[in-house]
Amino acid sequence: MPEQTPTPTDQHVLITRVFDAPRERVFRAWTDPEALAAWYGPEHIEVPRDRIEIDLRVGGRYHLTMLAPDGSEFTVGYEIVELVEPELLVLRSDPMPQMGMPEPSVLRVEFHDHGTKTRMTLSDGPYPTRGRAGAEAGWTAAVIKLAALLSS
Structure with a gap:
């Protein structure tokens, strides 16, 4: 796969992280509901396994519900x-007008071999200017949780 790593903009979140795990394992953490439930979402957010549905194919759906501590x-x-x-997972979000996002965003996650490790590049957007910081904080927290899962 040729590298087409996105460049950061004011409307996109861009995170690159090297994980001490093989690429197949990092990819599986994104596509296996059991693994996804263990790390997805910002800190203090739970994503119950029974609230995740993934139809892993182009045209398929990726659907999950996050639960906050306040219920x-x-x-x-x-x-x-x-x-x-x-190597690659690209998801187009449903519009979320209740969150100030009347248009879809595109989440692009690339997985590259980095010796015996994996370099993951995540790009997500566009976000409204005021929503980008919150999205970046949420993704950063989720990636920290993913790193902890992969190191266990």
Whole structure:
């Protein structure tokens, strides 16, 4: 897969992280509901396994519900628009007008061999200017949780 790593903009989140795990394992953490439940979402957010549905194919759906400590719920839906196992996952979000996002965003996650490790590059957006900081904080916290899962 040729590298087409996105460049950061004011409307996109861009995170690159090297994990001490093989690429297949990092990819599986994104596509296996059991693994996804262990790390997805910001700190203090739970994503119950029974609230995750993944139809892993181009045109399939990726759907999950996050639960906050106060009991509130937030559901996220995506369409899988590109899938190259274990190299690339591209998801287009459903619009979320209740979150100030009337248009879809595109989440692109690339997985590259980095010796015996994996370099993951995540790009997500566009976000409204005021929403980008919150999205970046959420993704940063989730990636920290993912690193902890992969190191166990």
